[in-house]
Amino acid sequence: MFKKLALYFHTLKYLKFEQFFFRLKYRAFPLRQLPKPETKSRQVNQWSFEFPQVLEQSLWDEGYVRFLNRKAKITKTSDWNSSEHDKLWLYNLHYFDDVNAKGAENRVELQKQFILRWIEENPAPVGNGWEPYPISLRLVNWVKWCQRNKEYDQRILQSIEQQAEALLKQLEFHILGNHLFANAKALTFVGCFLKDENSQKFMTKGLELLKRETNEQFLKDGGHFELSPMYHCILLWDLLDLYNLLQVSNIRQLEARTEHWQHLIANAITWLQGLCHPDGEISFFNDAAFGIAPRPEDICNYAVQLGFDISISRSKNITTFSESGYSRLQAGPFTLLFDHAAVGPSYLPGHAHADSLSFELSHGVNRVFVNSGTSVYGVSEERKRQRSTSAHNTVVINDRDSSEVWGGFRVARRARISSSDFFLGESTVSASATHDGYERIRRGLTHSRTCRVSESNVTITDKIGSSFNSAVAYFYLHPDVKIELVHSNKALLTLPSGDRLNFVANVDLAVELTTWHPEFGSSTPTYRLVAVLHTSELTCEINYG
DSSP: HHHHHHHHHHHHHTTEEEHHHHHHHHSEEEEEOOOOOOOOOBBBBOOOOOOOOOOOBBHHHHHHEEETTTEEEEOOOGGGGGSSHHHHHHHHHHHOOOGGTTTTGGSHHHHHHHHHHHHHHHHHHOOOOGSSHHHHHHHHHHOOOOOOHHHOHHHHHHHHHHHHHHHHHTTTTTOOHHHHHHHHHHHHHHHHOSSSTTTTHHHHHHHHHHHHHHHHHTTTTBBBBBBOOOHHHHHHHHHHHHHHHHHHOOHHHHHHHHHHHHHHHHHHHHHHHHHHHHSBOOOOSSSSHHHHSHHHHHHHHHHHTTTTTOOOOOOOEEEETTTTTTTEEEEETEEEEEEEOOOOSSTTOOOOOOOOOEOOOETTTTTOOOOOOOOOOSSHHHHHHSSGGGGGSEEEETBBOOOEETTEEEESSSSOOEEEEEOOOOOOEEEEEEEEEEGGGGGGEEEEEEEEEEEEEEEEEEEEEOOOOOOEEEEEEEEOOOEEEEEETTEEETTTTTTTEEEESSOOOEEEEEEEEEEOOOOOOEEEEEEEEESSSSEEEEOOO
């Protein structure tokens, strides 16, 4: 009982007052009804909104849909909120991403009928579809769809206005972060789209929230403050959409944000390029998976379409994003991404993993070492495992997580980075950091890691700052890498390119079968190297031999 109380205390003490206040408010006074929409004819501001269609098709004839690698058929009203599907899958059903996905122009009539079905079978304000986050994504999707197809059916316009009213009454101040940003974006889109007495109300609130949240959520180095490359992509796409809206709508209130949004976007693109592997895809720090956010290549193409310069200029072999807490080390064919970050914003660590001082490594365009990825949300043992320290390329001490991740999206006591250092030499670059996440076990029990990269090798050195009962370092291989243990302390890694690397440690190594999770709903078999520390220092070298 005391342990559980302590867990709640160390989780709740970081929250903001408004998170407590609005959580209590919405629980005590949930949105139970909305005024019946007026039957008047609604007018819209028409503008051409061109953007890349990058998401995969998710709607087919006869009500077939596919989300998170699971297909289903929506045939009756209850299917919109069926208990057969988890919350995230149902959320995706209500987003209506298909209306702006690849090949959407070939499914306009099918999409319209599905939109009208949603309106008919989801009366306000009941069900998953009337929660503020699905409302936010759906509103933007519907507005884009209407403008691209010049489709202004009054039933759809009436529903858009009613959904915006529902959103305004349940803005996600109890969650904040990317959820509140999505709320703000949706209100801004609707406010620019509709042409009536309510539109100014929506736009004013949306822009007010955007001003507050852009300053809060985007760090000086360009990173999104939840420190997930996947969510960074989502929020950067949101910024590009808003900048696109600014350009095409010719609305004065938006034009006043031009320079601010340009600066945010340019910085955010630089950060994204720094946290991508040479294969062009995102790294897997904190909650991250392919197929949820637009790909970095698509984001850059969208930015170019809007007039941004996305060329990469790296005069140094080390790039450090100091506010975010990530570094990119490059030499020869090696690219190492190093996590020396805090556990996200203190009041919003929901997408954080206990991955302090983890790293990912590529050789050329081949990924060699990868973190676990993310295949599930919600509360489950698998979600807990994927967020754990042992699911990442770092060190587990005394069988504990470096930060107390629990409950799906919660973190109690969390690791803090107590020091960091960086070195750029003629032939070697390195980054070092120390975290105190294990000091809750024993005073002085810290973990320090130094990553050194040269043209011919990579060295990872770990030091434990005090006595310990057990310490284990894990190194997760990409599934395409073949492994052979050729000596008790040496493994041979064969890459898809045909290149071979030696992994040599100063302790014995073991090879274990495990899984990698590159997409939601996906689990791919792979291997991990396991190194058990018997002294306070572990040295592992990756070289050509």
